[in-house]
Amino acid sequence: MDNKTLKNLFITSLVFFTMLSSAFAADRLSGRVYEGDTGVEPPTSTALANVTVTLYASNNSTQLGSQIDITTTNSEGWYGLDADEGYEYYTIVETDPSTHYSAGATSVGGTVVTSNRIRYSVAAAPLSQQTLTGNKFWDKPTAPANTNPVADADGPYSGMTGHSITLDGSGSYDPDSGDSIAGYEWDLDHDGQYDDATGVSPSHTWYSAGTFYIELKVTDTHGASDTDSTIVTISQEPRECEANFSASLLSGCAPLTVNFSDASTNAVFWEWTFPGASPGSSTQENPIITYSTPGDYSVKLKIICEGGYVDSVIVLNYIHVQQCEEEIDFGDAPDYYPTLLSDDGARHLIDPDLFLGSKIDPESDGQPDGAAMGDDNDGNDDEDGVNFVSPFVTGATANLDVTASASAVLNVWIDYNQNGSWAEADEHVFIDKAVTPGLNNLTVNVPANAVTGETFARFRLTWEAGMGYDGSAENGEVEDYLIQIEPGENDNSVGDRVWEDLNHNGLQDEGEPGLDSIYVSLLDQNGNYLASTVSNLSGFYMFSNLTPGSFYFRFSTRYGYVYSPADQGTDDAIDSDANTATGETPVFSIAVGENIANMDCGLYREAGTDEYDFGDAPDPTFPTLLANDGARHVIHENVIWEPV
Numbered sequence: 100m101d102n103k104t105l106k107n108l109f110i111t112s113l114v115f116f117t118m119l120s121s122a123f124a125a126d127r128l129s130g131r132v133y134e135g136d137t138g139v140e141p142p143t144s145t146a147l148a149n150v151t152v153t154l155y156a157s158n159n160s161t162q163l164g165s166q167i168d169i170t171t172t173n174s175e176g177w178y179g180l181d182a183d184e185g186y187e188y189y190t191i192v193e194t195d196p197s198t199h200y201s202a203g204a205t206s207v208g209g210t211v212v213t214s215n216r217i218r219y220s221v222a223a224a225p226l227s228q229q230t231l232t233g234n235k236f237w238d239k240p241t242a243p244a245n246t247n248p249v250a251d252a253d254g255p256y257s258g259m260t261g262h263s264i265t266l267d268g269s270g271s272y273d274p275d276s277g278d279s280i281a282g283y284e285w286d287l288d289h290d291g292q293y294d295d296a297t298g299v300s301p302s303h304t305w306y307s308a309g310t311f312y313i314e315l316k317v318t319d320t321h322g323a324s325d326t327d328s329t330i331v332t333i334s335q336e337p338r339e340c341e342a343n344f345s346a347s348l349l350s351g352c353a354p355l356t357v358n359f360s361d362a363s364t365n366a367v368f369w370e371w372t373f374p375g376a377s378p379g380s381s382t383q384e385n386p387i388i389t390y391s392t393p394g395d396y397s398v399k400l401k402i403i404c405e406g407g408y409v410d411s412v413i414v415l416n417y418i419h420v421q422q423c424e425e426e427i428d429f430g431d432a433p434d435y436y437p438t439l440l441s442d443d444g445a446r447h448l449i450d451p452d453l454f455l456g457s458k459i460d461p462e463s464d465g466q467p468d469g470a471a472m473g474d475d476n477d478g479n480d481d482e483d484g485v486n487f488v489s490p491f492v493t494g495a496t497a498n499l500d501v502t503a504s505a506s507a508v509l510n511v512w513i514d515y516n517q518n519g520s521w522a523e524a525d526e527h528v529f530i531d532k533a534v535t536p537g538l539n540n541l542t543v544n545v546p547a548n549a550v551t552g553e554t555f556a557r558f559r560l561t562w563e564a565g566m567g568y569d570g571s572a573e574n575g576e577v578e579d580y581l582i583q584i585e586p587g588e589n590d591n592s593v594g595d596r597v598w599e600d601l602n603h604n605g606l607q608d609e610g611e612p613g614l615d616s617i618y619v620s621l622l623d624q625n626g627n628y629l630a631s632t633v634s635n636l637s638g639f640y641m642f643s644n645l646t647p648g649s650f651y652f653r654f655s656t657r658y659g660y661v662y663s664p665a666d667q668g669t670d671d672a673i674d675s676d677a678n679t680a681t682g683e684t685p686v687f688s689i690a691v692g693e694n695i696a697n698m699d700c701g702l703y704r705e706a707g708t709d710e711y712d713f714g715d716a717p718d719p720t721f722p723t724l725l726a727n728d729g730a731r732h733v734i735h736e737n738v739i740w741e742p743v
Contacts, residue, residue, distance in 0.1 A: 125181040126226040128154060128191060128219070130206075130234030132176045137203025137214075137237045146176030147238060151194040156186035160220075163190055182226055189219040189226065191234055199238035207233035247323045248273040248280050252315035254329030261367075261405030263302045264331065271317045271327075278319050286314040306367075306407045308335040339364050340404030342412040347562070351450070352423030354391045356573060359398070361385055363410075368403035376418075393422040426461035428454075431473030431482075432555045432579040435519040435636040437569035438465035445559060450574035454504050455484020455560050459576045469637075471555055471579040482578045485558055493643065494547035494587040501541055503534045503560055507575065510566045513556045513582070515549040519615075519636035521557060521568040531564040549584050550641045551592050551694070556580045586643065586694045593687070593695040594619075594641035597634045597654065600701035605667035605675045607699065613638020614702060618655035623648065624686045647690050654682040654700040663701030675701035 132152070135144030150172045157164025168180040182189050193215040195201050201214035208230030209217040217234050219226060251270030258264040268283050284293035287303055293316045296303060305311065314328040340363075347358035361369060361384050371381040375396050376388045390396060396418040401411040426449040430438050438444040444465040466473025474482055488498040491513075501509060511529040512521035521527070528543055559566050561575035586592045597617045598607050617634045621642050629650070634640045654677045656662065662682055663675040676684040677700040684698060712732045716723050723729040 125183050126231060127179050127181055128189070128226075128231045128234060129177065129179040130191070130217075130232065130236070132172045132178065132193060132236045132238065134199065134238055134240070135202070136239075138205060139237070144237065146172070146174070147196070147199070148172055148174045148176065150176075150178075150196060150236075150238070152178045152180065152236075153192045153194070154180035154182060155190045155192060156182065156188065157190070158187045160188055160218075163192070164188070184221075184225060184227070187221055189221075191217045193236040193238075195238055198241055200241050202237040202239045204236045205233075206235070209234060243275075245278070245319070245321045245323055246274045247325050248278075248317050248319045250315050250317040250325040250327035252313065252327040252329045254313075254331070256329070256331040258305070258331070258333055260306055260308055260333055260335050260407060261304065263304045265300055265302045266296070266313070266315075268299050268315050268317070271315070271325075273319050275319070278321070280317045281320045282318045284316045284318075286316070287311070289313070305331065305333040306403075306405070308333050335406060340366070340402065340406075340408035340410045342366070342400050342402045342410040344398070344400050344412070346398075346418065349417070350419040350421070352425070352448075353393050353420050354389055355418070355420045356387060356389045357418060359386050359388060361400070361402075363400070363402045363404075365404040365406075365408075366402040367405055370401040372399040372401075390418060390420045393420045395419055427463075428459055428576050429462045429465040429474070430557060430577045430579040431466040431468050431471050432557060433469055433471075433519075433636070434465070434467035436467075436514075436521070436555065436557075436579075438467045438579070440464050443569045445557065445569055445572075445577040447559075447561070447572045447575045447577055449576075452505055453507055453560065453562060453574045454576045455558065455578050456502050457483055471581045474579075482580070484560070484576065484578050485580060487580075487582065490585050491543070491545050491549075491582055492585045492587050493545055493549050493551060493590050495545055497543045497545055499541050499543065501534060501539045501558070503536060503539060505536050507534055507560050507562050508532060508564050508566075509534050509539075510559045510561075510568075511543075511556065512568045513543070514554045515546055515584070517550045517552065517554045517635045517637075517639060517641075527568075531566075534560070545584070547587070547590075548643065550635075550639075551584045551586045551590075551643060552594075552639050552641055552696070553581060553583055553637075556582050590643055591645040591647060591689050591691065591693055592641055592643040593645065593650070593689055593698060595639070595696050595699045597638045597640065597700045597702065600663040600675070600703040603663060603703045605664035605701055606670075607673040607701070614657070617657070617700070617702075619700075620653040622651055622653060624650065645689060647688075647693075649686050649688045651686045652677070652684045652698055652700075654684075656682060656702055659704050660702040661705045663703055672697045673699070675699055677701075 132147045132150045133144040134147050152170055153166055154168040155163040156167045167182060170178050170180060172178045203214045204211045204217055206217045209219045212218050215236055219229060249272055253267040253270055256264055271280055273280050283297060283299050285296040285301060286293045287295035289312045311331045312328060313331055314326055316324055316326045318324040343362040345360050345362055369382055369384055371386055373379050373388050376390050395416040397413060397415045398417045399413040403409055428447045428449055430445045432438050449459055449461055484502050486500040488500055491497045509529055509532040512526050513528050514521055515526055525546060557568055558578045561572045566572060597614045598611050599614050601611050615634050615636045615638060618631055619640050620631045621629045623629055632640050662677050662679040665675050665678060667674050676698050689695060714723050714730045718724045718727060
């Protein structure tokens with residue numbers, strides 16, 4: 100072999116061994132191990148040193164294969180593992196320290212198999228062409244083992260029937276530092292269920308004598324629990340036990356509602372039986388029962404007393420129910436108050452045992468009257484239950500006498516602001532006031548801001564509390580009264596009435612109605628606005644508690660109305676004081692304690708100003724057109740002047 104041949108052989112061998120060496124050169128896989136939550140980098144996480152990390156190689160994806168390198172992390176948590184080419188799969192395995200558990204792993208080029216395994220595959224590219232850095236593991240400290248709490252039910256306990264016993268579980272504890280007992284549950288009926296009481300020191304009452312086993316279950320914040328049992332000894336305590344009752348009514352008309360009241364001794368449970376009534380039985384202490392059918396009815400009461408004693412009583416034919424013709428008493432306040440049945444007016448089923456004054460008579464409906472005399476105009480004056488002893492004066496007290504036929508409750512309303520309603524809270528002057536049979540002397544505080552003049556009061560006497568100024572009552576009587584509110588000694592007031600002047604003569608004639616909702620503005624003599632009010636349902640208005648001085652009024656009007664002629668006749672109490680062009684009165688003066696009640700305003704509808712609402716049914720089939728006297732209504736619309 101010549102030199103040239105040897106040279107070529109040497110070069111060929113060198114190339115072969117170089118390629119072979121390159122094929123089996125070591126690749127380095129690296130990363131870090133942290134303590135903390137997965138993906139959280141320092142400084143929030145901290146590096147873990149001395150953690151064992153092993154590299155395995157295999158040609159089977161389901162097996163780790165052979166260990167080809169092993170190392171431990173340095174003080175900064177770094178590790179590096181050398182891998183030789185020649186395998187299909189390479190798996191990095193992080194071994195948790197004994198004080199930690201795996202939280203998770205991340206990798207840039209590999210696949211996270213579990214929280215402490217990362218795998219590389221050379222199926223797509225050799226290791227040398229993949230990213231082998233950034234293989235990170237996170238561990239967390241292992242929590243210390245939890246020790247069960249210790250239950251202590253205390254005891255044994257003892258007591259008497261019917262007396263409460265306080266249990267004590269405060270001796271229970273949790274031996275783990277920083278841990279505590281989260282729940283106390285008691286089994287007091289020995290059924291294996293801890294559902295009879297909760298808390299450290301619950302109370303319980305046993306009503307029968309004997310020995311009872313109880314158990315306490317305590318649970319800590321980790322859900323671990325413990326139980327402890329003890330006994331309770333209950334002795335019988337002699338107790339008097341006697342059933343008895345009373346009733347609000349023993350007889351009456353069907354339907355008859357009766358309030359039964361327990362009068363037993365030491366009862367803790369009631370079992371009533373009411374044959375023929377509704378409801379037919381009850382476990383309430385004081386039930387309310389209704390008898391709808393005439394007849395005689397028996398009542399039975401069974402009781403259980405403290406200590407478990409039982410007694411019962413039955414009264415035969417105790418309740419007597421009659422079939423009566425229903426008679427009703429109505430009020431007679433004006434119909435802008437709830438007086439008529441159609442307005443749910445105040446009404447009472449007549450009971451011969453309960454009424455105001457000396458008698459009561461029935462009506463078929465409310466008897467509205469401008470002087471609250473409708474109930475007396477039939478010739479049977481039964482409105483005799485109230486006597487007004489002293490006048491009603493603003494800012495003072497008024498005395499009145501109320502006569503009741505029996506012990507009952509009285510509710511009274513006075514329309515102090517004269518707005519045709521008793522709905523204001525300060526107008527319910529007596530609320531469920533207890534009255535006795537005969538004369539009852541009562542005192543009313545009249546508000547200082549009460550509107551002076553005529554107004555109305557309603558009195559309702561019943562056996563039931565909670566009565567309103569409207570609606571029905573099962574018994575008693577309603578009486579309505581016209582009363583006069585007078586100004587106080589130092590109360591300056593001025594006002595009177597706005598009315599519809601039907602004959603346009605500027606004078607208030609009999610039968611001419613008041614106009615409501617007319618704005619009245621009060622101005623000083625220089626034209627400065629001071630206050631305003633509106634006329635009530637009867638047309639009256641009033642300004643009270645005025646400072647002495649000089650003033651004038653400005654009245655608003657309604658659409659289609661004009662002012663009546665002013666200062667007609669010689670009687671200033673019935674004429675109109677408003678200027679026909681401006682609606683303003685002349686300037687007037689008021690002194691200390693003076694009350695002026697003759698500042699009136701007449702309005703009448705101007706001819707040709709009516710607007711009508713017509714129907715739209717077919718004509719001439721139905722009368723719709725004006726030519727056929729079709730149905731039509733005058734439209735009334737208030738035009739309001741804002742106070743200026």
